[in-house]
Amino acid sequence: MDSSSADTGHVALELGRLLGPLRRAVLRATRNAEGLPDLPEAQIELLRTLSAAPDGLAPREAAARLRIAPSTVSNLVRTMTAAGLVERMSHPHDLRTVTLTASDKARELLARYDSASTAALAEASAELPAEDRATLAAAMPALDRLLLTVERQTSTVARRSAGQGGRGASAG
Known part of the structure; x- marks a missing residue:
């Protein structure tokens, strides 16, 4: 690795x-x-x-x-x-x-x-120290993108599972 x-x-x-x-x-x-x-x-x-x-x-x-x-x-x-x-x-x-x-x-x-x-x-x-506040503020766009990526991946897996008759799909 x-x-x-x-x-x-x-x-x-x-x-x-x-x-x-x-x-x-x-x-x-x-x-x-x-x-x-x-x-x-x-x-x-x-x-x-x-x-x-x-x-x-x-x-x-x-x-x-x-x-x-x-x-x-x-x-x-x-x-x-x-x-x-x-x-x-x-x-x-x-x-x-x-x-x-x-x-x-x-x-x-x-x-x-x-x-x-x-x-x-x-x-x-x-x-928090000013540096930590600035780091958190700078991380917001990346966290938004991470959320969208995880949601997209989840949707892709759900569609794939639905196409296989629901095998491996999570109910919630």
């Missing part, structure tokens, strides 16, 4: 080790700062997806955008509808067709989550 491969492997290992705990720490800080409800991350992601679709989404489309199983979306929607976070609207001409939208309550919660999350990250970042 050459040093470039070793460096790539080390960076991948460290990213994998840090991203989950960082995401959870920011979520905890966000909830604590604003006294926000303990919504599971999966619910927050579904709310973000629905909020980004002004006309709402069919459950299957929401599942596709989140890259999770439709049954997972159904379970999330059941819980979130009961909590007043998701609204289900039947199509006027086909009652089997449902559109999901984020409720006003959910949109307000998301705005509070985003505001508190930004504040928590800004406060923590302010305690």
